[in-house]
Amino acid sequence: xxxxxxxxxxxxxxxxxxxxxxxxxxxxxxxxxxxxxxxxxxxxxxxxxxxxxxxxxxxxxxxxxxxxxxxxxxxxxxxxxxxxxxxxxxxxxxxxxxxxxxxxxxxxxxxxxx
Amino acid sequence: xxxxxxxxxxxxxxxxxxxxxxxxxxxxxxxxxxxxxxxxxxxxxxxxxxxxxxxxxxxxxxxxxxxxxxxxxxxxxxxxxxxxxxxxxxxxxxxxxxxxxxxxxxxxxxxx
Numbered sequence: 001x002x003x004x005x006x007x008x009x010x011x012x013x014x015x016x017x018x019x020x021x022x023x024x025x026x027x028x029x030x031x032x033x034x035x036x037x038x039x040x041x042x043x044x045x046x047x048x049x050x051x052x053x054x055x056x057x058x059x060x061x062x063x064x065x066x067x068x069x070x071x072x073x074x075x076x077x078x079x080x081x082x083x084x085x086x087x088x089x090x091x092x093x094x095x096x097x098x099x100x101x102x103x104x105x106x107x108x109x110x111x112x113x114x
Numbered sequence: 115x116x117x118x119x120x121x122x123x124x125x126x127x128x129x130x131x132x133x134x135x136x137x138x139x140x141x142x143x144x145x146x147x148x149x150x151x152x153x154x155x156x157x158x159x160x161x162x163x164x165x166x167x168x169x170x171x172x173x174x175x176x177x178x179x180x181x182x183x184x185x186x187x188x189x190x191x192x193x194x195x196x197x198x199x200x201x202x203x204x205x206x207x208x209x210x211x212x213x214x215x216x217x218x219x220x221x222x223x224x225x226x
Contacts, residue, residue, distance in 0.1 A: 002157065033213065043158070043203060045213035056213055090157050099146045099207040100165060103214060105157035 003027065004093050004106035012112045018079040021109045025072055025093030031055075032074040033094070033103060034066055038087040049074055050097050081113045116141040118206050120217025127194050128225050135220045137204035138186040144206040147180060147187050148214070152201045161202075162189070194224045 003026035013019055025032050034046040045058035049068035060066075063081075068074040078085060088108045094101040117140040127133050139147075145166040150158035164171045164178045164187065171178050175194075180187040191198055201221050205214040 002159070004157075031212070035214075042218050043214075043216040045215065048212055058213055092157075097212055099209045099212050102148070102160050102163070105150075105159065107155075107157050 002104040002106060004091060004104050006089075006091050006106040006109050008109060009107065010110050010112075012114065013081060014114055015081055015083060017081050017113075018077065019081065019111065021076040021078070021089050021091075021111075023074045023076070023091030023093075023106060025074070025091075026104055029093035029095055029104070030072065031094045031097055031101070031103075032068055032072070033092040034060075034074070034076050035090045035092065035105075036087050037090060037108070041087075043090075046076070055097060078111070083113050086111055086113045116144055116206055116208075116215040118204060118215050118217040120204050120220060122220060123218060124221045124223070126223045126225065129194060129196060131194055133189075133191045133194050133198070133222055133224075135189045135202055135204070135222075136186060137188070137206075137217045138184075139206045139215075140185065141206070141208065142182075142185065143208045144215075145209065146207045147178070148205050148207075149176075149178060149189050150203045150205065150216075152203065152219075154200075158203060191222075194222075196224050196226050198222060199224045 005024045046060040048056040092103040148163035152158045177190045204217040
């Protein structure tokens with residue numbers, strides 16, 4: 001158990017819908033990262049938040065957005081869902097912003113868009 | 115941006131044999147190279163990492179080597195056991211973005 005929690009574990013929805021994925025980082029970690037894992041694209045970085053502020057963006061679609069709240073939990077919002085958005089979404093957390101800090105991954109949310 | 119290539123995509127070994135997985139990266143600014151193990155239905159878990167100022171690091175049966183000049187790094191697992199069967203990912207990051215850029219993964223199967 002990494003100490004990172006993600007809810008829900010599974011999510012099934014229809015095209016065009018909007019969903020929210022939630023992540024609680026390990027106690028004491030200020031950084032939260034979101035990654036998408038799909039069969040064709042592999043594990044891809046989406047976005048990084050540190051202590052409530054956005055720090056880096058990767059290949060995140062404009063239909064996707066995220067935020068980190070004062071209690072440090074984070075939410076990833078996916079809207080106008082398409083079939084291709086079906087994937088595993090992982091949240092990871094680390095102590096700070098240093099690249100040397102280990103990123104601890106949560107168990108993931110499996111999103112299925114029908 | 116950074117690009118990480120990983121080989122092989124699948125690797126089958128007999129229990130007790132060694133396994134080697136290789137990765138190359140493109141960005142000379144990358145300074146941290148972790149390896150993650152992902153078991154079915156779980157998130158990736160860090161098994162070993164290496165910084166750019168170190169050439170080799172060992173932790174029991176696992177070792178990682180880094181060649182900065184050639185921009186490649188490798189994972190070595192000795193005396194493999196069935197519980198080593200999983201998907202292994204290499205990754206690279208730098209202080210500019212902190213994000214991890216992952217290789218495509220290697221499915222390791224250890225046959226008893």
